[in-house]
Amino acid sequence: MLFPVEVAGFGACIVQRRRAASGTAAGMFRRGSEPVNLRTPFRSTIESKAIAAVLASALTGRSPARTVRLPWHVRFGFWLLPPRCIACGGEGDLGAIDLCAACLETWPHRATGEPGIAFDYREPVAAALRALKFDGDRRPARVLGTLLGLRIATFAARDRSSMPVAIVPVALHAERRRERGFDQALLLASHAGRWLGVPVCQWLRRSRMTQPQTELGAAARRDNVRDAFVAVPTAAFAMKKMAASARVPLRIALLDDVSTTGATLAAASAALSAAASAAGVPLQVQCCAVAATAKSSAMPTNTTNPT
Numbered sequence: 372m373l374f375p376v377e378v379a380g381f382g383a384c385i386v387q388r389r390r391a392a393s394g395t396a397a398g399m400f401r402r403g404s405e406p407v408n409l410r411t412p413f414r415s416t417i418e419s420k421a422i423a424a425v426l427a428s429a430l431t432g433r434s435p436a437r438t439v440r441l442p443w444h445v446r447f448g449f450w451l452l453p454p455r456c457i458a459c460g461g462e463g464d465l466g467a468i469d470l471c472a473a474c475l476e477t478w479p480h481r482a483t484g485e486p487g488i489a490f491d492y493r494e495p496v497a498a499a500l501r502a503l504k505f506d507g508d509r510r511p512a513r514v515l516g517t518l519l520g521l522r523i524a525t526f527a528a529r530d531r532s533s534m535p536v537a538i539v540p541v542a543l544h545a546e547r548r549r550e551r552g553f554d555q556a557l558l559l560a561s562h563a564g565r566w567l568g569v570p571v572c573q574w575l576r577r578s579r580m581t582q583p584q585t586e587l588g589a590a591a592r593r594d595n596v597r598d599a600f601v602a603v604p605t606a607a608f609a610m611k612k613m614a615a616s617a618r619v620p621l622r623i624a625l626l627d628d629v630s631t632t633g634a635t636l637a638a639a640s641a642a643l644s645a646a647a648s649a650a651g652v653p654l655q656v657q658c659c660a661v662a663a664t665a666k667s668s669a670m671p672t673n674t675t676n677p678t
């Protein structure tokens with residue numbers, strides 16, 4: 372189990388019961404001396420449920436992973452308009468997001484130890500992301516941004532050095548932002564940042580229009596986004612200011628909605644590293660995404676140490 376479910380309390384107790392259940396159930400599928408290979412998918416289901424239990428307990432305020440109290444106007448909003456589950460339409464019994472505990476448990480939580488990726492890019496998370504990007508439905512942003520923020524916070528509760536000091540959303544080109552009316556990565560970052568209690572810094576911009584990545588193969592994706600990002604002129608100043616009061620290297624969570632080959636995040640990370648290098652600030656960029664394809668390897672954390 373790579374996910375830090377050992378946080379005390381409600382979540383841990385469910386996890387232990389599930390661990391015990393997994394041992395018994397896996398044993399039941401053994402035939403003769405050759406065990407049927409059901410362990411891996413079965414284990415990932417168990418891990419998904421365990422992760423869901425930790426996130427659910429954090430949302431209902433029973434886990435130490437919850438480090439931040441939501442601002443009063445957000446709590447008042449939920450009191451005024453009680454949450455409804457975006458997946459099944461039922462009551463949002465988790466209290467602070469539009470999702471119910473039963474649906475949260477069935478979602479494809481990333482079963483690897485990557486703190487910066489919340490889900491495998493599969494249904495129904497893929498559908499929620501499409502609704503956000505192409506139908507302009509902003510409710511999934513609150514759900515997905517919150518769950519990613521809580522996942523990062525849960526890992527950070529165990530290892531403080533993995534706590535980012537700021538979230539930087541991958542920038543959308545100004546023209547595409549005008550067409551869409553909003554920037555989905557910025558929206559997701561604002562919800563994640565709220566649960567992490569860290570600022571959202573718009574330090575990147577697109578220097579040129581790129582083709583939608585979904586239409587391209589892996590090599591073409593890298594070419595498509597190469598040098599497509601630059602840091603805004605104020606980023607270097609902000610990094611210096613932050614470095615004066617925070618531990619260095621500055622750990623930044625770079626956030627995109629979906630990662631398939633990691634090409635967009637790599638190009639954006641390079642732009643941030645170049646700006647940090649020029650400003651003389653040691654920087655650590657943790658690449659984060661709400662969802663990533665199952666085959667994409669562990670998301671890199673890039674460290675820049677100016678000499």
Ligand SMILES: [Zn+2]
Nearest residue numbers: 456459471474
């Ligand atoms: Zn539901």
